[in-house]
């Protein structure tokens with residue numbers, strides 16, 4: 454197959470994680486992987502983001518595929534069931550809104566900036582080296598720490614299922630993938646699967 | 647039209663559990679797959695040669711290679 458420019462977007466995904474290690478404010482760029490898929494689904498009515506541009510999916514495909522870091526087993530049936538996929542989406546969003554709430558509290562001055570990255574919604578990793586204080590409000594940094602936590606957590610989960618099952622197993626329960634598919638279903642009520 | 651019945655291998659997608667990720671589209675050497683309205687993968691039987699690459703790649707393992715008589 455002909456290689457396209459967007460087949461190398463995995464580099465951007467990798468770079469994102471690296472940059473956030475050195476300066477947390479880069480985490481804001483992650484909003485792109487949030488809004489672009491939603492806009493493509495809402496306006497175009499397709500999953501063009503997953504199907505072409507998503508660097509994260511490509512990264513898992515590369516590590517699990519070309520580098521062989523995957524057992525290449527079938528994913529358990531319950532993980533592709535609707536209740537798990539929708540349930541994970543809801544859980545993910547609940548955690549996301551909690552993160553937004555914490556950001557709000559810092560913006561409102563009710564809470565101090567916490568320079569930690571929270572992995573898997575539980576483990577607090579020190580990350581203070583990535584923030585040096587800027588002219589910006591601490592709330593801006595709090596959002597960056599929170600968003601980076603979301604991105605790192607999903608990467609770790611994705612790597613785990615990549616090793617256990619097929620390279621891109623993350624795509625089965627990825628909240629963005631599930632959400633864009635739901636939007637497409639809503640936009641094409643007559644296309645039945 | 648006295649063609650003898652021939653058995654051919656074709657990819658079949660269990661569309662109700664397809665997540666429309668498009669991994670299968672990327673590996674198909676024949677360009678036989680497409681994502682229909684962002685909801686599920688569709689096989690163009692006239693192009694599919696039944697090689698099984700898509701079934702191997704599919705992260706949800708919802709593609710099987712079935713024998714059909716054509």
Ligand code: SF4
Pocket residue numbers: 490502503504507508509510623624625627628629630631667
């Ligand atoms: S399902 Fe998620 S990780 Fe997979 S291609 Fe779509 S957005 Fe990317």
Ligand code: SF4
Pocket residue numbers: 659663664665666667668669670671681686687703704705706707708709
């Ligand atoms: S790889 Fe599997 S889950 Fe993804 S679009 Fe193709 S058939 Fe559907």
Ligand code: SF4
Pocket residue numbers: 656657673674675676677678679689693694695696697698699700701
């Ligand atoms: S079996 Fe081979 S030719 Fe047929 S859709 Fe899958 S990858 Fe394409």
